Amino acid sequence: MSRLTGKVAIVTGSSRGIGAATARRLASDGATVVVNYVASQDKADAVVDSIEAAGGRAVAMRADMGNWSQAQELVRKAATDLGRLDVLVNNAVQEVGREPIDDVTEAFTRKQFDVNILGPIATMQAAAPLFPEDGGRIINISSCVTVFPLPWSTVYVATKAGLEAATRSLAAELGPRNITVNSIGVGFTNTDLIGTNTQEQDDALIARTPLGRIGEPEDIADAVSLLASPDARWITGQLVLATGGIVP
Template structure:
């Protein structure tokens, strides 16, 4: 793989597993030093950091509750102090809460969902920009359910992810004078521990609707992150890049 990110530093939130871990590996393979955050998966985060270092780059894993503003601020400050700058930010950390009928999500659950999936992204981005040189990259991980409701129960989670795409389009205008690109990678249902089980009733329905009749592999989503982080994507901003296997075709 071309080392087109050599000398760059990336921060991937929620990088201990799933799409975040795949994105961290992809950026490291391209030569970037990578910091990851995690909330509970300390052992998994340490394992990912070890994998990153095998690419001959620096790695750092730090615990941070993405829904806690003070912890997010401390996370970004720590990464900036260790590496001197943050060239690439991947907003990946998210939770899925809900899945029930309208109004079934409690007030505390709803607040937690928005604190992590939306407010956490805003805080991480705001803080990272203080340490991001011109020409940096902001990449958020979205979902196809933010655009298309495949079934009932996705409303609360999907609304938070739709908000991230909306923020991205606005930030693209705001940061254009600094040549900082802002994009959202819109993933299909992927093979992660957050995914709807493929053998469940809804999983079987979803697979029947997919042209490839399979979920996305994390590495396939990470490839889009790697592309948007690289120099070839310098004129792509304010857009949603679909990695959905034709789900919305």
């Protein structure tokens, strides 16, 4: 029996990249997966189709993670329609905003915080009372940029640092209910977020990485799988760096 058989998992922002890989991995672990999207229904449906073709179960649900009510309704609808909720993966992200501080605007800042902070807090609040009595798993996808200095990304870094702080706080609050809350600091990963890198930039990143390559979405999905599983029952309030060993 797969380790998540009979469980239900939500993966926000899972129509592509790390989210899609995570949805497929949790489905292969036996979970029924909610594939969340905001604009790319075709891509979300393709992820669902790939999961079902492999013998898994999934359903696509639209919700804007920058909208408090929509984020909470996604959680409630998933639990109602599928009969339970066991795992919440907050993966949706406003694209990395490489904006020099001189160019940052209020609208830009609010959009980053709405998706990267407001959304996860809304989903976590909605999910906490819906987990079964034996507990649940919350996994927040953060970024290694909270550890490694990255210029021109002040707002994005601030949102991810805030998400990690919220992870630690909520882990302490929900621990008595057997709900674990962890975050993953994603390293340089082969998604469209780094698709504009030059080969020279990629080579420089690889040279700094002990494992000698740029990460793949499946590398992060495997880390999520571990934290979502019963094997991670004694891990909470942690930042797990999935970076291939790269150091500042």
